[in-house]
Amino acid sequence: MLLSARQLSCVRQDRVLFEQLDLQLHASEVLQIAGKNGAGKSSLLRILAGLCEPEDGEIYYQQLPLAQSADDYADNLCFIGHLAGVQPQLTALENLVFWRACFALKPADDWALLATLGLAGLEDIPCQQLSAGQQRRVSLARLWLTSAQIWILDEPFTALDQSAIAALTAHIAAHCSQGGAVLLTSHQPVDIPGYAVREFMLEYRW
Amino acid sequence: MFKWLDPYAKPQVLFATLLWWQRGLMPLSIVVLLLGTIWGLGFTPADYQQGDSYRIIHVHVPAAIWSMGVYAWMAIAAFIALVWQVKTAQWAIGAIAPIGAVYTLIALFTGAAWGKPMWGTWWVWDARLTSELILLFLFLGVMALQNAFADRQTGDKAAAVLAVVGVVNLPIIHYSVEWWNTLHQGATITKFAKPSMDPSMLWPLLICILGFALLFGALTCLRLRTAILQHEAHRPWVRQYVEEQQDAKL
Amino acid sequence: MSHIAVFRATLERELKLLARQKADWVNPLLFFIIILTLFPLGVGAKPNLLREIAPGVIWIAALLSVLLGAERQFRQDYRDGVLEQLVAARAPLLGYSLAKIAAGWIGSGLPLILVSPLLALFLGLSAEALLAVVLTLLLGTPLLSLLSALGAALTLSADKGGILLALIILPLYIPLLIFASAAVEQAGFGLNYQAQLAVLAAMLCVALALVPIAVQKALKLNVG
Numbered sequence: 035m036l037l038s039a040r041q042l043s044c045v046r047q048d049r050v051l052f053e054q055l056d057l058q059l060h061a062s063e064v065l066q067i068a069g070k071n072g073a074g075k076s077s078l079l080r081i082l083a084g085l086c087e088p089e090d091g092e093i094y095y096q097q098l099p100l101a102q103s104a105d106d107y108a109d110n111l112c113f114i115g116h117l118a119g120v121q122p123q124l125t126a127l128e129n130l131v132f133w134r135a136c137f138a139l140k141p142a143d144d145w146a147l148l149a150t151l152g153l154a155g156l157e158d159i160p161c162q163q164l165s166a167g168q169q170r171r172v173s174l175a176r177l178w179l180t181s182a183q184i185w186i187l188d189e190p191f192t193a194l195d196q197s198a199i200a201a202l203t204a205h206i207a208a209h210c211s212q213g214g215a216v217l218l219t220s221h222q223p224v225d226i227p228g229y230a231v232r233e234f235m236l237e238y239r240w
Numbered sequence: 241m242f243k244w245l246d247p248y249a250k251p252q253v254l255f256a257t258l259l260w261w262q263r264g265l266m267p268l269s270i271v272v273l274l275l276g277t278i279w280g281l282g283f284t285p286a287d288y289q290q291g292d293s294y295r296i297i298h299v300h301v302p303a304a305i306w307s308m309g310v311y312a313w314m315a316i317a318a319f320i321a322l323v324w325q326v327k328t329a330q331w332a333i334g335a336i337a338p339i340g341a342v343y344t345l346i347a348l349f350t351g352a353a354w355g356k357p358m359w360g361t362w363w364v365w366d367a368r369l370t371s372e373l374i375l376l377f378l379f380l381g382v383m384a385l386q387n388a389f390a391d392r393q394t395g396d397k398a399a400a401v402l403a404v405v406g407v408v409n410l411p412i413i414h415y416s417v418e419w420w421n422t423l424h425q426g427a428t429i430t431k432f433a434k435p436s437m438d439p440s441m442l443w444p445l446l447i448c449i450l451g452f453a454l455l456f457g458a459l460t461c462l463r464l465r466t467a468i469l470q471h472e473a474h475r476p477w478v479r480q481y482v483e484e485q486q487d488a489k490l
Numbered sequence: 491m492s493h494i495a496v497f498r499a500t501l502e503r504e505l506k507l508l509a510r511q512k513a514d515w516v517n518p519l520l521f522f523i524i525i526l527t528l529f530p531l532g533v534g535a536k537p538n539l540l541r542e543i544a545p546g547v548i549w550i551a552a553l554l555s556v557l558l559g560a561e562r563q564f565r566q567d568y569r570d571g572v573l574e575q576l577v578a579a580r581a582p583l584l585g586y587s588l589a590k591i592a593a594g595w596i597g598s599g600l601p602l603i604l605v606s607p608l609l610a611l612f613l614g615l616s617a618e619a620l621l622a623v624v625l626t627l628l629l630g631t632p633l634l635s636l637l638s639a640l641g642a643a644l645t646l647s648a649d650k651g652g653i654l655l656a657l658i659i660l661p662l663y664i665p666l667l668i669f670a671s672a673a674v675e676q677a678g679f680g681l682n683y684q685a686q687l688a689v690l691a692a693m694l695c696v697a698l699a700l701v702p703i704a705v706q707k708a709l710k711l712n713v714g
Contacts, residue, residue, distance in 0.1 A: 047391065050474050083578045086714040108580035115578075117571025123510050124503065135499030136581045160510075173571075186578075322707070374661050381658040388648035397711040398644045402658055405640065405704055409662050412693070416665035423672060 035060055035097070036184055036215050037082065042091035044077050051077055052236060053090070059184065059217055062210045064226050067219045069236035075219045076116055076188055078236065082217065083113040083186050109138075112182040116189060118173040122162035126153060126172045129161065130179070139179035147178055152197060167193040177205060185209065187218040203227060249326045251468045252477050262461035269454030276302075276451045280444030293357040298444055300350035302452040303343050304368065307375055308410070310340035310456055314382070315407035318400035328464070330396040331471055333403055334386050335463035339456055341379035347372050367421035371414050378406045392471070493585035500586050504593030514559060515597040522555035522602055526612050537614045544613040545674035548606075548623060549667050553634065556598045557659065560638035561645075561652045563594055564709065568646050577713045587705040591639045598638075599631030615678070622677030626670040629690040636694075636701040637662055643708035665693060 036059050043053035051074030059065055067075045081088045084104060093100040095107040120129055130144045148157045151171045153164075161169055170193045177185065185206075191199055206216050207227050218224065224231050247253050280298030314336040321329035351369050352362045363369070382399050389395035472478050508515055529547050530540060567573045576583060606627060610620045641659040645651040673686035 045474055048473060080574075080714075084580075085574055085578055105580060108578065111578065113575060113578035115571055115574055117569070117574065119571040119575045121503070121507075121566070121570055121572060123507055128503065128506065132499050132503050135495050136576060136586070137579050374664060377657075377661045381661060384654055385644060385648070385658055388645065388650060388654050390649065391647075394647060394711060394714070398648075398708065401704055401708050401711070402644060405662070405700075408696075408700065409665070412665050413661065416668045420668045420672070 036095070037217075038094045039082060040092050040094070042078070042081060042093070043089045044074060044081060044086075045089045046074075046077060050239060052239070055091070057082075057234060059215050061183070061213045061215055062229075064206065064210060064216045064218070064224070064229050064231045066224050066231050066233050067217070067236060068233050070238040073236040073238040075236055079113075079186055079188050079217065079219060080115070083111065083115075084108065085113075107184075110183045111186065112137075112176060112180040112184070113186045114173060114176060114188070114190060118169050119176075120161050120169050120173050122169075123160050125158045125160055126164075126175075127157050129172060130175060133176055134179070137176070137180065139176065140181060142179055147175055148172075150178075151175055151201070165193075167195060167198065170194055171198055174202060177202075177209075183214050185214065185216045185218075187216065189219055189221065191220050191222055191224075249328055251328055251472050252475075254328050255465055255468045255481075258461040258465050262458060262465070265454055265458035265461060269451055269458045272447060272454055273451035276444050276447035276449075280441075280448055284441050284444060285438075293354060296350050296354045298448045300347055300354060301445060302449040303350060304347040304372060305449060306452045306456060307340055307344040307347050307372065309453070310336060310343055311375065311378065311403075311407065311410065313456075313460075314340060315403050318403035318407075321397070321400045322404060327471070328468065330393075330400055331467040332460070332464055333382070333399050334396060335460055335467050337379055337383045337386070337399070337403075339459050339463070341376060341383065343452070343456075344372055344376040344379060348376065365421075367418045370421070371417045374413055374417065375410075378410070382406065493582040496582045496585035497589045500589035501593055504589060505596070508593065508597050514562070515601055518555045518559045518598050519601040519605060521558055522551050523605065523608065525551040525554060526609065530612070540613045541615065541619075541678060544609070544615055544619070545623075545671035545678070546667070547613065548609055548674070549626075549630070549670050552602055552627065552631065553660075553663055553667070555602065556631070556634045556638050557641075557656050559594070559598050560642045560659075561655055563590060563639055563642040564646050565642070565651070568712065573709060574713045577710055583706045583709055584702055587639070587643075587702050587709065591635050591702065591705070594639060595632050595635040599627070599635050602631060603627045615674075618680060619674055619678040622674045622683055625687060626673050626690060629687065629694055630666055630670045633666055633690070633694045633697050634663070636697045637666075639705055640701050640708065643705045643712070646709065646712040666690070669693075 037057075038059070039055065039057040041053075042055040042057070044051045055078070057065075057078075067078060069075050077086070080086050082093065084093075084100065084107065095103045095110075100107060120126075121132070124132070126148055127144055130147075133139055134141070145157060148154065151174070153168060153171055156164060156168065161172060164172070170190075174190060190202060194202065203224075203226050207229055209216065210226070210229050248257060277298060281295050284295060284298075286292050286294075314333055317329045317332040317336060320326050321333065348369065351372065355364055355369075356362055382402050385402050386395045386399035389398065469478055469481075526547065529543070533539060533543065564573065576586060603624060606623050607620065609615055609623060610617075615623065637659050638655070640662075641655040642651075644658065645655045648654055669686045669689045673683040673690070676683040676686065
């Protein structure tokens with residue numbers, strides 16, 4: 035068991051989003067957090083990624099509480115949130131160079147990578163001139179460069195077209211076959227070839 | 241070292257403890273303040289130099305001293321909140337800041353009221369008053385920062401950082417303003433310093449200083465209890481407490 | 491993923507952005523010059539009067555010009571989600587903050603220093619006073635960049651960030667204003683102003699040691 039959360043609760047603006055929530059993530063598993071808009075999916079993901087403190091409860095990475103294992107967990111985590119994380123005035127290549135320095139990504143042929151992501155010819159124009167879907171593809175490039183075991187993705191399929199969705203799901207399947215785990219949210223049905231997606235339903239509370 | 245304080249960091253325990261402190265401090269502070277101010281403002285002998293107008297120091301000096309003391313307490317709460325991640329300390333910052341701001345305002349207004357008979361103007365840029373004015377801006381800055389966020393917790397934490405940064409700056413600002421004042425010395429030299437005071441004037445002053453301190457304590461208890469209720473509104477013990485209060489009224 | 495690697499990468503990135511968005515450093519500079527023009531228009535162009543108020547005026551104009559660009563310092567990275575990814579990965583935010591502050595100084599402080607000879611023209615400063623202005627700007631604008639970065643980091647996710655940033659920074663700026671303008675004033679009288687410069691240098695050292703830590707903390711709490 036890679037990641038487990040016990041008795042998590044989250045309060046946003048005096049609203050209790052969820053409380054006494056238990057969750058586990060295992061290796062080679064795809065876990066989808068499902069629920070209505072406003073149910074707290076993004077908040078849950080941000081808490082699991084270590085961005086926010088939960089109101090109550092504890093998170094355990096490799097059976098150790100997060101207070102002790104935070105650095106190891108962060109080294110082994112790739113978090114891509116709702117926002118793209120792409121600086122719009124820089125080109126896709128420059129963004130990748132920056133991420134490589136900040137996140138200790140694998141050195142790779144960036145041109146080839148962007149080509150596999152369907153961005154051939156668009157590598158060196160400012161990202162603000164790309165469409166939303168193309169910017170999302172650039173932000174997902176991190177997944178091809180990271181060696182982290184746990185991926186936490188908040189609505190990764192937003193704005194992607196069919197070919198991009200296919201490429202991403204194939205890559206997720208490859209990641210899981212190597213022992214990785216993926217935690218994601220999506221409003222579209224998630225279909226990972228060769229893996230059953232476990233669903234975790236967040237109830238919408240007043 | 242502070243393990244014995246751990247249970248008091250829990251909101252529910254703190255809420256109950258503060259109630260007893262509040263019940264003690266509030267009437268005590270009112271009595272002491274009334275004693276000090278009435279004695280000081282009404283029954284002390286007139287100063288040979290300044291006549292009757294000096295009496296305002298019984299309000300001005302305690303307010304000025306405690307405006308800085310309150311900032312120090314706010315910074316201590318902020319430090320505890322940042323280092324030990326104690327939530328109730330975060331809430332204490334929001335409880336304490338307005339009290340400090342009002343004390344600073346009192347110091348400024350009474351300083352101006354003293355200034356009028358002394359120098360003929362309502363305001364003069366002497367070191368003490370200028371320092372108090374800047375202290376007021378520091379308090380207002382902390383309050384404004386705390387209230388500027390949609391998420392209340394972010395506001396509390398940001399205010400904590402600002403309070404600690406401010407307290408590091410406070411001595412720097414204080415001494416800079418004093419130094420600046422010596423540079424631009426005008427014809428008037430302020431006599432806010434009282435190197436030796438007759439005991440008949442000293443006692444009411446000390447009593448007022450104590451009174452302001454007790455009032456600060458009482459008001460902080462009150463405001464912190466309110467803050468605890470606000471932040472913990474979703475917990476069952478708060479709901480129970482509110483119901484009990486409603487039943488008691490009926 | 492060391493601090494130095496992140497510092498270099500962020501600095502490179504910020505300098506590229508400064509080169510691409512010239513408005514980010516040209517506008518505050520123009521603002522500075524225009525404010526200096528407003529003062530003679532507002533108080534009268536008597537040379538003696540201008541020389542007297544010049545120290546304070548220059549430093550207030552410098553403050554306003556730096557504050558103008560301060561809000562934007564972290565906001566783009568916050569809005570784009572770059573900051574939250576850095577925080578989630580526990581990347582060395584200290585290196586990131588220092589690089590941002592350094593780039594901020596290059597964009598807002600350095601132009602002021604380069605333009606300061608103009609001040610001799612506009613406000614009738616003597617040669618000694620001008621030297622003092624350049625020296626105090628050299629020591630003071632980094633301090634200003636540090637303080638404005640702190641304000642920007644604290645108000646990052648606040649609703650009305652801009653004015654609030656100015657409100658919380660202004661009291662912290664007062665010692666810098668006092669000593670810097672006093673130094674220029676002393677120079678104008680032909681007196682020695684090493685003491686004031688030493689105090690400025692001391693304040694800069696203290697700020698350099700403490701502010702980046704506070705900025706890092708402020709960034710984390712705004713993302714959370």
